[in-house]
Amino acid sequence: MLEVRNLDASYGEVPVLSQVHLEVPEGAVVSVVGTNGAGKTTLMKTILGVETQSAGEILYRGENIARWPTDRRVEAGIVMVPEGRRLFAGMTVRENLEMGCYTPRARKHRKESLERVFTLLPKLKERERQPAGSLSGGEQQMVALGRALMARPTLLLLDEPTLGLAPIMVRWVFEFIRELKEQGLTILLVEQNAATALRLSDRGYILTGGRVAAEGSGEDLLHRPDLRQVYMGL
Numbered sequence: 001m002l003e004v005r006n007l008d009a010s011y012g013e014v015p016v017l018s019q020v021h022l023e024v025p026e027g028a029v030v031s032v033v034g035t036n037g038a039g040k041t042t043l044m045k046t047i048l049g050v051e052t053q054s055a056g057e058i059l060y061r062g063e064n065i066a067r068w069p070t071d072r073r074v075e076a077g078i079v080m081v082p083e084g085r086r087l088f089a090g091m092t093v094r095e096n097l098e099m100g101c102y103t104p105r106a107r108k109h110r111k112e113s114l115e116r117v118f119t120l121l122p123k124l125k126e127r128e129r130q131p132a133g134s135l136s137g138g139e140q141q142m143v144a145l146g147r148a149l150m151a152r153p154t155l156l157l158l159d160e161p162t163l164g165l166a167p168i169m170v171r172w173v174f175e176f177i178r179e180l181k182e183q184g185l186t187i188l189l190v191e192q193n194a195a196t197a198l199r200l201s202d203r204g205y206i207l208t209g210g211r212v213a214a215e216g217s218g219e220d221l222l223h224r225p226d227l228r229q230v231y232m233g234l
């Protein structure tokens with residue numbers, strides 16, 4: 001579904017990614033793991049086409065989208081749940097969810113998507129009229145995930161979805177990712193909990209200093225002795 005080739009990315013004059021390659025097959029969960037500052041968020045932003053300048057190819061369903069504006073990528077089904085969730089704290093849960101439907105395609109399916117999100121995340125139905133800022137961290141992450149689903153993704157980019165959450169909510173997020181995969185969604189995941197992420201991933205990439213340092217099946221990477229200590233704290 002997604003194939004990145006020879007990708008360089010920078011913020012103005014500051015280079016971050018260098019010759020990155022990556023493949024996300026349809027229906028797979030693929031993880032990108034790496035220490036702080038490795039370029040994981042930059043990779044996701046570049047796939048979505050926000051903030052960075054890039055060179056190289058980003059093939060999505062066989063088309064090079066590297067020069068497409070962001071809204072066209074979202075309309076084509078690439079949707080990101082950003083690091084830190086970025087909700088509108090003063091707006092209600094429902095209003096936040098509806099913010100996810102900003103492309104014409106998503107707007108057309110608004111009612112149906114909202115029903116689906118409330119079925120998948122019943123807690124949000126209970127909290128529908130509350131300001132998002134009054135929710136717990138875990139519930140806010142549910143809103144961020146729900147908002148992304150409102151955009152009707154084909155490829156979902158999840159940037160550190162468990163960051164700052166209580167252990168029980170961390171487990172919930174991973175279960176939810178599994179559930180989305182079972183429903184046929186393709187997922188690119190960036191995670192601090194590298195071992196857990198790789199365990200549920202079909203494929204993984206280790207990013208170091210903006211380059212791919214290792215890649216393989218989730219299981220292979222999990223068992224590489226050279227990677228276990230540095231990236232997985234095992």
Ligand SMILES: Nc1ncnc2c1ncn2[C@@H]1O[C@H](COP(=O)(O)OP(=O)(O)O)[C@@H](O)[C@H]1O
Nearest residue numbers: 011014016034035036037038039040041042043
């Ligand atoms: N908006 C920005 N402008 C300039 N440099 C940035 C910006 N965002 C991130 N960087 C730099 O890019 C590098 C990679 O950052 P990032 O992609 O956020 O890493 P990660 O998500 O792996 O922690 C870091 O050196 C960071 O300081």
Ligand SMILES: [Mg+2]
Nearest residue numbers: 040041042083
């Ligand atoms: Mg990051």
